[in-house]
Amino acid sequence: MTGRPGRTGKGGNQAGAGDLLELVRSGRAVTRGALQQATGLSRATVGQRLDRLFRAGWLREGAGGPVGSPLGGRPSITLEFDDSHAVVLAADLDTRHARAAVLSLTGEILAEHGGTLVVEDGPDAVLGELGRWFAELLAKTGHRGGEVCGIGLAVPGPVDSESGRVVQPPIMPGWDGYDITGRLSRAFTEHTGAPAVPVLVDNDANLMAYGEQRTGHPDCTAFVLVKVSTGIGAGVVVDGSIYRGVDGGAGDIGHIRVGADALCRCGSYGCLAAVASGGAVARRLAASGVPAASGSDVRDLLAAGHPEAAALAREAGRTVGDVLATVVTLLNPGVLMIAGDLAGTPFLTGVRELLYQRALPRSTAHLDVVTSRLGDRAGLVGAGALVVEHLYAPDRAEERLSEMGV
Numbered sequence: 001m002t003g004r005p006g007r008t009g010k011g012g013n014q015a016g017a018g019d020l021l022e023l024v025r026s027g028r029a030v031t032r033g034a035l036q037q038a039t040g041l042s043r044a045t046v047g048q049r050l051d052r053l054f055r056a057g058w059l060r061e062g063a064g065g066p067v068g069s070p071l072g073g074r075p076s077i078t079l080e081f082d083d084s085h086a087v088v089l090a091a092d093l094d095t096r097h098a099r100a101a102v103l104s105l106t107g108e109i110l111a112e113h114g115g116t117l118v119v120e121d122g123p124d125a126v127l128g129e130l131g132r133w134f135a136e137l138l139a140k141t142g143h144r145g146g147e148v149c150g151i152g153l154a155v156p157g158p159v160d161s162e163s164g165r166v167v168q169p170p171i172m173p174g175w176d177g178y179d180i181t182g183r184l185s186r187a188f189t190e191h192t193g194a195p196a197v198p199v200l201v202d203n204d205a206n207l208m209a210y211g212e213q214r215t216g217h218p219d220c221t222a223f224v225l226v227k228v229s230t231g232i233g234a235g236v237v238v239d240g241s242i243y244r245g246v247d248g249g250a251g252d253i254g255h256i257r258v259g260a261d262a263l264c265r266c267g268s269y270g271c272l273a274a275v276a277s278g279g280a281v282a283r284r285l286a287a288s289g290v291p292a293a294s295g296s297d298v299r300d301l302l303a304a305g306h307p308e309a310a311a312l313a314r315e316a317g318r319t320v321g322d323v324l325a326t327v328v329t330l331l332n333p334g335v336l337m338i339a340g341d342l343a344g345t346p347f348l349t350g351v352r353e354l355l356y357q358r359a360l361p362r363s364t365a366h367l368d369v370v371t372s373r374l375g376d377r378a379g380l381v382g383a384g385a386l387v388v389e390h391l392y393a394p395d396r397a398e399e400r401l402s403e404m405g406v
């Protein structure tokens with residue numbers, strides 16, 4: 001059996017109900033016989049542990065019918081994760097816009113809302129409003145607040161994932177060190193009347209990368225996503241986990257100085273985000289008389305085939321591609337995904353021009369440079385998945401089963 005030590009790698013009698021759940025959820029063992037073989041547990045012990053998972057409502061017998069057993073003998077009933085026992089809430093904050101959704105435990109979006117929410121209005125107002133959105137979305141799906149197992153939140157700044165607080169965010173005034181999890185948990189309780197649930201917060205590019213990697217590139221062991229919208233940020237997923245660095249700052253490439261003198265929102269000059277983001281392209285278009293005020297305006301112009309917007313997006317792509325040559329040389333990823341307002345052919349062409357010119361051939365030989373599959377939903381899908389993976393990880397699952405008294 002493959003698996004990380006301390007998780008499903010625990011052999012023999014060490015494997016608990018949480019480990020069996022992990023084996024079923026990952027598809028590595030989905031019959032009683034396969035679970036016996038994977039864990040070395042006796043048939044009776046596997047049965048006892050599965051009973052706990054059935055009682056919790058976390059596991060069910062599959063609809064696919066019996067399959068051949070690895071131990072021989074009669075065909076076995078397949079087991080599957082029962083995703084109907086709870087739902088997840090997720091939200092993705094951009095600087096002036098937000099999305100929120102109710103998701104199933106397997107990542108399906110059940111209801112979704114997008115609207116204006118201004119990060120500069122501060123955490124108390126923004127998170128309070130999100131609580132209201134969550135209650136309305138739950139009502140739309142027919143689910144009660146008590147069915148929510150957790151909330152995931154993507155924010156446009158660096159996050160200390162242990163505390164769920166943002167750390168010196170360049171574009172989130174008033175949020176530095178704020179107790180986001182506490183406030184969002186309170187807002188959820190106020191608007192739904194349900195008990196508090198765990199809240200997990202992470203950087204938006206990290207969660208977009210996580211969502212895209214899990215759904216579209218599950219076999220890619222080194223995955224990089226670069227979000228180019230109002231700002232620029234990157235998320236890195238290594239061996240299926242988000243790589244955050246020591247202080248949650250990994251991937252924050254938007255404030256690397258690229259030498260120009262444009263003033264950045266962070267207060268410095270010449271940052272990559274000030275030179276090559278959607279906002280930077282919009283400013284250049286506006287200066288030459290084309291009405292554009294934001295990255296999303298540039299997105300609309302690109303979709304309409306506006307030639308000047310396309311030329312500036314390609315130039316921005318070249319500037320970002322130069323920085324990405326370093327990123328790719330350092331990480332040697334299998335997939336480099338471009339997401340956000342500028343993700344499209346002209347920008348991608350510019351990225352490729354500089355990337356392949358500046359990076360070593362060995363770093364790019366097996367590199368796919370692609371655009372986002374999930375689009376605006378990537379952050380929501382990633383935030384939902386982060387919550388599910390946290391709550392149903394073997395050790396945490398075991399604790400929760402005990403708390404539930406099963």
Ligand SMILES: [Zn+2]
Pocket residue numbers: 170254255264265266267268271273274
């Ligand atoms: Zn900056």
